[in-house]
Amino acid sequence: MASYLETVREWFRARLDGPGGLSTPEGATLGLRVLAIWRSRMIAQALRAQSGGAVLGGPFAGMAYLESATEGALAPRLIGTYEDELHPHLIAALAEEPEVILDIGCAEGYYAVGLARIAPRAEVFAHDTAAAALQACRTMAEMNGVSERVHTGGLFQPVDFQRFAGRRCLVIVDIEGAEDDLLRPDLAPALAGMRLIVETHDVYRPGVMDRVRERFEATHEITEVRPGPKTAPLPELLRNRSHLDQLLAVWEFRAAPTPWLVMKPRRSA
Known part of the structure; x- marks a missing residue:
């Protein structure tokens, strides 16, 4: 520090x-x-x-965490408020008992490892183009006893979705605008049967959210989710801190809005 x-x-x-x-x-x-x-x-x-380095709240409470995040803010991850707008959608997706979870743009494994802990029957594939992120993800999987079900890999191509065709699959995508290149149902028909949670980045690729939405309108029910104020109770350490510290504790370092598209297939895989 x-x-x-x-x-x-x-x-x-x-x-x-x-x-x-x-x-x-x-x-x-x-x-x-x-x-x-x-x-x-x-x-x-x-x-x-x-x-002691564990997540304090949210669906991943108790997860042992690394000393730093490979990308973005660590504090809201530790508190459990990180991207908490997605919590009900994650819970709904897990209720369908996915066999496979694809975390593309996994960073150090907040979702890959967190979901592996609370979905013990799912096989998790965590992909990132940064070698340091993949090593961090492997380390965190070992720290949490899920390394046998968390498989790491590099660049994920549209055709790679076809390896999981016909399986109950949850896909989480956060790749800084490259969702425009990856999410191509014309190249990967298997996407029609997969549940997807996609962070969109018009800040890097203007119009990408609308393009992705248009590609999936025929096959998926689509909900747009935007970040909102954090209302979860803060840990005791922060309750008597200044209001500014309380705000910064849950700040996720976003420089611009990055809404999600939560897409549920109209038919099963």
């Missing part, structure tokens, strides 16, 4: 006296974001010390 704090200090030193620097609205906004991420990391460190 000290080394990260020094990085923040150097970042500000380099911009305080430079041209433009922090004097523009854009520069000030970026500076605020850098400080907010630093404070969020401090909160996550305190939460880990309190919980």
Whole structure:
């Protein structure tokens, strides 16, 4: 944490006296974001010390967690509020007892390992293009005793969905806009029978949410889910903290809206 704090200090030193620097609205906004991420990391460190490194709430409560997230905020993962708008949709999907869970863009395995813990009959395939993310996912699977059912792999192509044709399959996709390239029912007819939860990224690929929706309208019932305020009770450590700390504890580092499409097939696999 000290080394990260020094990085923040150097970042500000380099911009305080430079041209433009922090004097523009854009520069000030970026500076605020850098400080907010630093404070969020401090909160996550305190939460880990309190919980022993385990998730405190939500459907993955009790999951042993790594010291850092390979992408995004750690604190809301530890609290259990991370992407909690999806919780009812995950519970509904698990009620159908999927045989296979595909987590594409798995990062360190929040969903891959978390779902493996609460869906003990499912086989989980976790994919990411970052080697560090895959290693972190394997480590966390071992920490939670599910490594035999969590299989990691790299780039996932549209045709790879065909390996799971005819099986009850839950697909979770978070790949920063590349959902535009991956979710191609014309190349993977098996998608018609799969339940999908897809984070969309118009911020990187304008119009991608509408394109994905159009591809699945004929085969799936589609619900758009947008992030909202966090209302879950906070852990005791945060109850007497400042309101700003309470907000930062559940902040997920999003720079722009990234709504989900939750898609349930109109027919079974």
